[in-house]
Amino acid sequence: MAFKASADVSNRLTSWGNGDPCSGNWTGVKCVQGRIRYLILEGLELAGSMQALTALQDLRIVSLKGNSLNGTLPDLTNWRYLWSLYLHHNNFSGELPPSLSNLVHLWRLNLSFNGFSGQIPPWINSSRRLLTLRLENNQFSGAIPDLRLVNLTEFNVANNRLSGEIPPSLRNFSGTAFLGNPFLCGGPLAACTVIPATPAPSPAVENIIPATPTSRPNEGRRTRSRLGTGAIIAIVVGDAAVLALIALVFLFFYWKRYQHMAVPSPKTIDEKTDFPASQYSAQVPEAERSKLVFVDSKAVGFDLEDLLRASAEMLGKGSFGTAYKAVLEDGTIVAVKRLKDITISGRKEFEQHMELIAKFRHPNVVKLIAYYYAKEEKLLVYDFMPNGNLYTLLHGNRGPGRKPLDWTTRVKIALGAAKGLAFIHRQPGAQKIPHGNIKSSNVLLDKDGNACIADFGLALLMNTAAASRLVGYRAPEHAESKKISFKGDVYSFGVLLLELLTGKAPAQSHTTQGENIDLPRWVQSVVREEWTAEVFDIELMKYKNIEEEMVAMLQVGMVCVSQSPDDRPKMSQVVKMIEDIRADQSPVAGDSTSQSRSGSPSDASH
Numbered sequence: 001m002a003f004k005a006s007a008d009v010s011n012r013l014t015s016w017g018n019g020d021p022c023s024g025n026w027t028g029v030k031c032v033q034g035r036i037r038y039l040i041l042e043g044l045e046l047a048g049s050m051q052a053l054t055a056l057q058d059l060r061i062v063s064l065k066g067n068s069l070n071g072t073l074p075d076l077t078n079w080r081y082l083w084s085l086y087l088h089h090n091n092f093s094g095e096l097p098p099s100l101s102n103l104v105h106l107w108r109l110n111l112s113f114n115g116f117s118g119q120i121p122p123w124i125n126s127s128r129r130l131l132t133l134r135l136e137n138n139q140f141s142g143a144i145p146d147l148r149l150v151n152l153t154e155f156n157v158a159n160n161r162l163s164g165e166i167p168p169s170l171r172n173f174s175g176t177a178f179l180g181n182p183f184l185c186g187g188p189l190a191a192c193t194v195i196p197a198t199p200a201p202s203p204a205v206e207n208i209i210p211a212t213p214t215s216r217p218n219e220g221r222r223t224r225s226r227l228g229t230g231a232i233i234a235i236v237v238g239d240a241a242v243l244a245l246i247a248l249v250f251l252f253f254y255w256k257r258y259q260h261m262a263v264p265s266p267k268t269i270d271e272k273t274d275f276p277a278s279q280y281s282a283q284v285p286e287a288e289r290s291k292l293v294f295v296d297s298k299a300v301g302f303d304l305e306d307l308l309r310a311s312a313e314m315l316g317k318g319s320f321g322t323a324y325k326a327v328l329e330d331g332t333i334v335a336v337k338r339l340k341d342i343t344i345s346g347r348k349e350f351e352q353h354m355e356l357i358a359k360f361r362h363p364n365v366v367k368l369i370a371y372y373y374a375k376e377e378k379l380l381v382y383d384f385m386p387n388g389n390l391y392t393l394l395h396g397n398r399g400p401g402r403k404p405l406d407w408t409t410r411v412k413i414a415l416g417a418a419k420g421l422a423f424i425h426r427q428p429g430a431q432k433i434p435h436g437n438i439k440s441s442n443v444l445l446d447k448d449g450n451a452c453i454a455d456f457g458l459a460l461l462m463n464t465a466a467a468s469r470l471v472g473y474r475a476p477e478h479a480e481s482k483k484i485s486f487k488g489d490v491y492s493f494g495v496l497l498l499e500l501l502t503g504k505a506p507a508q509s510h511t512t513q514g515e516n517i518d519l520p521r522w523v524q525s526v527v528r529e530e531w532t533a534e535v536f537d538i539e540l541m542k543y544k545n546i547e548e549e550m551v552a553m554l555q556v557g558m559v560c561v562s563q564s565p566d567d568r569p570k571m572s573q574v575v576k577m578i579e580d581i582r583a584d585q586s587p588v589a590g591d592s593t594s595q596s597r598s599g600s601p602s603d604a605s606h
């Protein structure tokens with residue numbers, strides 16, 4: 001009420017004062033458990049000081065943007081739990097108060113378009129979670145400190161009075177982040193030139209000047225030369241014609257042969273579970289049958305015949321063909337993927353590709369054990385993941401009798417999947433391959449409930465029709481193509497995080513189940529309009545004290561689905577962010593433990 005009395009010059013806060021601020025009736029005030037958490041007072045013509053607001057001690061998000069508040073920033077020590085502070089487009093002035101360094105949980109700080117002055121303080125580094133730091137259009141002067149903020153993805157200090165060399169930690173940001181500071185140099189701007197010392201107030205800074213005043217935004221980005229589209233089409237059409245001819249000849253040959261030798265597998269489970277055994281043994285010439293190539297030397301305990309004799313169960317049909325669970329006679333269980341419609345047709349190319357994929361060994365990546373190549377049949381043999389996939393865990397059987405996926409398990413899955421993908425992205429040089437097909441049905445759980453990334457390396461074999469099935473996870477820049485990229489993977493991973501948090505499945509043209517929504521857009525709209533926990537999966541509401549972690553995870557998901565690829569973090573940063581959310585990974589009140597997921601039912605209590 002003190003703030004209203006001093007700042008509400010245009011009478012926009014008339015709802016304030018009627019009973020309890022947490023009643024839901026006070027403009028811009030949202031509470032959690034009876035404490036004011038969110039204060040969203042944007043564009044309300046508020047003026048004067050914000051001092052009175054600093055008495056509130058449980059704030060998480062404060063947005064006062066687009067007002068006429070002025071004066072220096074008050075002591076913000078009480079806002080130590082704050083996640084986001086938006087004060088842009090006001091009339092604040094003066095230096096940043098040291099109390100800002102207490103905001104160690106801060107994710108986003110936007111002070112742009114004010115009249116702040118003085119140096120950008122180096123203690124901004126104490127807000128080490130910062131994703132956003134917007135200081136543009138102020139009057140900051142002096143050198144930019146060496147900011148060591150590993151998560152920083154949105155940064156702007158344009159149009160200030162900054163000078164000196166851009167520190168190495170910030171040189172990856174584009175030139176537009178630094179424009180309008182005539183004495184700033186290095187990194188994406190013009191190179192610095194050291195001139196002889198003059199009696200300037202701060203020689204270390206003043207003596208370094210830009211060689212030329214022009215900036216070179218985005219320098220350093222390279223485009224790779226590729227085959228022209230025409231050439232690719234010509235190659236594909238030519239190959240397809242030859243293949244079609246060969247296929248016709250073989251089809252005729254095998255059809256005749258099939259009539260004489262249908263070899264039923266003694267243990268094939270039923271008609272629906274047509275694991276390669278029957279068709280496959282009929283199609284593959286004797287000479288080729290033994291050529292199961294093992295890429296995992298430890299697994300060489302069976303051969304193609306064993307696989308054909310295995311009892312089999314269809315797991316599902318995906319973009320690349322059908323997956324089966326195969327139980328060999330010695331009890332070994334493997335997953336077999338029978339590929340169809342793939343773009344690689346040559347044996348050599350296929351083998352090289354598989355050998356490359358096989359090198360990617362990590363506890364959070366599903367292990368390729370072996371592959372089989374014949375003209376008419378391509379099989380991939382993987383470690384079998386007994387605890388299903390994330391899609392089914394999240395969306396399967398939402399009705400009565402469903403075992404809820406508790407928060408600790410969700411965090412564990414998010415972290416495991418992030419680590420697997422970060423490993424894939426970390427590979428050096430020629431081995432660098434994006435995943436290209438990150439989605440919840442490709443996150444599988446091993447016997448200990450660890451998340452493993454499946455289908456790595458297969459996106460490169462995918463034809464355009466298959467690619468179009470990934471629509472809900474596809475980054476906007478790849479919406480119309482089957483192109484894949486590392487930043488595209490980060491976007492898909494962000495959608496997966498939003499899926500984990502909301503319990504909603506993103507749009508997928510091949511599924512008729514559930515709602516077909518653009519998940520990032522939906523989350524954006526709810527979060528913008530409500531600033532509340534309404535976005536989260538109803539199943540998560542029963543767990544106590546996890547709201548902060550959920551919001552922190554939401555922030556990670558949101559930054560991953562940034563429209564611009566440059567604003568998305570690297571997967572290694574995403575791993576770090578998720579680790580920061582829950583350092584100890586211990587169960588929270590009401591959680592079932594991760595072990596009990598595969599055993600006893602959840603003991604989640606309300």
Ligand SMILES: Nc1ncnc2c1ncn2[C@@H]1O[C@H](COP(=O)(O)OP(=O)(O)OP(=O)(O)O)[C@@H](O)[C@H]1O
Pocket residue numbers: 315316317318319320321322323324335337366382383384385386388389437441442444454455
């Ligand atoms: N290694 C594995 N262990 C256990 N189950 C698996 C394994 N690989 C795939 N599956 C299961 O088989 C089913 C089909 O998987 P598949 O990867 O072929 O299709 P998808 O994931 O639905 O789509 P896409 O092919 O586009 O990735 C899924 O239910 C998946 O969980």
